[in-house]
Amino acid sequence: MANHNVFREEHIRSPLAHSWFLYQQNTIGMVALWALIFVLILTVIGPWIAPYPMDHKDVSALLKAPSWVEHGEVHFFLGTDDLGRDLLSQIIYGAQLTFGGAFLTVALSLLLGSAIGIIGGMSSGMQASILHHFLDTLLSIPSLLLAIIIISVLGPGYFNTLLAVFLALLPLFTRAVYRAVHDELNKEYIIALRLDGATPLRILRYGILPNIVETFVSQTTRALTSAILDITALGFLGLGAQRPLPEWGTMLSDTMELVFLAPWTVTLPGMAILVTILIINIVGEGLRQAILKGMD
């Protein structure tokens, strides 16, 4: 290809653009990223492309095996469950409940949690100390237990699950952002900025935030996986979404008795959960590595 660059000077990318360039070299990471985009699209347009409506039950096709097995039919690509519901449609609808729900809760708690964390991190003294100890208390309780406690007050249900997971994730973000901001604030280049007369807002925007992107990425990855695991676990325990909502964990919980008869009703929804979490982890870890390398 012809080189249009007339000047000898090398173009230097910004650190974040450089990180993105590094990430593109990572083949597995890119595959996972495309898969993640695919899941996101599926989550948004799922209801329009699912072959059957959410509550469609076909009494003439109970416990059909997946299409690639003997006795399977291609109209029920992944087979059906004991009420004749098409598994493929159920899993597509479930993406909205499980992945979409997790995505929304994580986005909200990321916004609110980091706002609190930044305010706490930029301040010092009594205010910061109270926040610190309060968060330590909350973090000593595992997120799922916290969610179960909140559910026990609010009562089971899908919306309450999301609320509980949101509340359980908040301290995670707040704590991590608080720590990162606090650590960064004590470094010398920030002191130099301050000596130059920068306002706190300016220090935050140009000094701190670009340097704690890694914290945001790794915490978001962790939060997304733990949100999906918690939502599905609560669904499985019968405390989250209730049937007929095809939440992936809920789908698994009523297939317990079908383990013998129809193993595909157990393996396929679980596979959906596993693959989703796997690609989130791969993308998150790849981005983190790329950002760490790009910073150097």
Added chain:
Amino acid sequence: MLIYILRRLNVFVITLFLLSVVAFLLQRQVITDFVNTGNIFSDYQRYILAMLSGNFGTSLASGNPVLSDILAIFPATLELCVMAFIVSILVGIPCGVFAGLSRGGTVDYGIMTVTLMGVSVPAFWFAMLLMMFFSLHLGWFPVSGRIGLLYDIPVITGFNLIDTLLSTKPYKYEAFFDSLLHLALPTLVLATIPTTEVIRQVRASISEEMDKNYIKAAQAKGLNTFQIIKRHGLRNALPPVIPSLGLQFGRVLTTAMITETVFSWPGIGPWMVNSIYLEDHSAIQGGMLFIAAFVLLANMATDLLHLMIDPLKRNELYGKS
């Protein structure tokens, strides 16, 4: 050391206090027939005095005091957790060392791929898969419960493995192996989380230590890799891993609750879930306080253990680093 223990205890007590306040407020919110005098402080005083004397209230479902219910079933959960931690240490440390030594190599790649799978798999689904394959398909392990119904073992400690050996029944060894078989699958499910964590930490820690000068000195002396790892590498790489293992305890305990539900293990998990179904609030609240206090206690214990083992950390505390 004594000063540090006192300071750590202080934090523990304050955290428990905050926890009790949260639990108290929840109870006030939920239980309508709670005798409210209108004054929140005197209510709290009554509440905390009852708690301190070990009175967690009476379970609405079973009619027993909540604390005695919890103490009766908690050993089953604890047995599972302890076994999971033992497995995670036995498997995690060697795998972590191999991965750390061949950082970037094939072995490392293989171990890290398996670890990534372990982090991503939902515990209840993994449990169901294992049950499908090993219990139903191959028939190697029992599907559920703690011990076969044929064995009648009196409860002494609540830990089945110990109880079977302590009992004077003629079939005590058969009973012991039977409870081991029952433990196998739940332990495997539960061990995935701490094992992946141990592998990651040991790997990072070993590959950092191996670049240091004292290792080069040991190599120059002519020690082989095994000796270097055994005498120098592990001794410096392991202590920093201990606190992260303690932090895993909370997650293991909650995962145990899910695993127990799948395997019908009579532990605290099914009990809590059942209490939520029945809206048995004094049981929920007692269980929550008990688990949270136990997790805090475990965290504190691992912190102190770390301090006893790791002299570098001790120096740090006294400002001598």
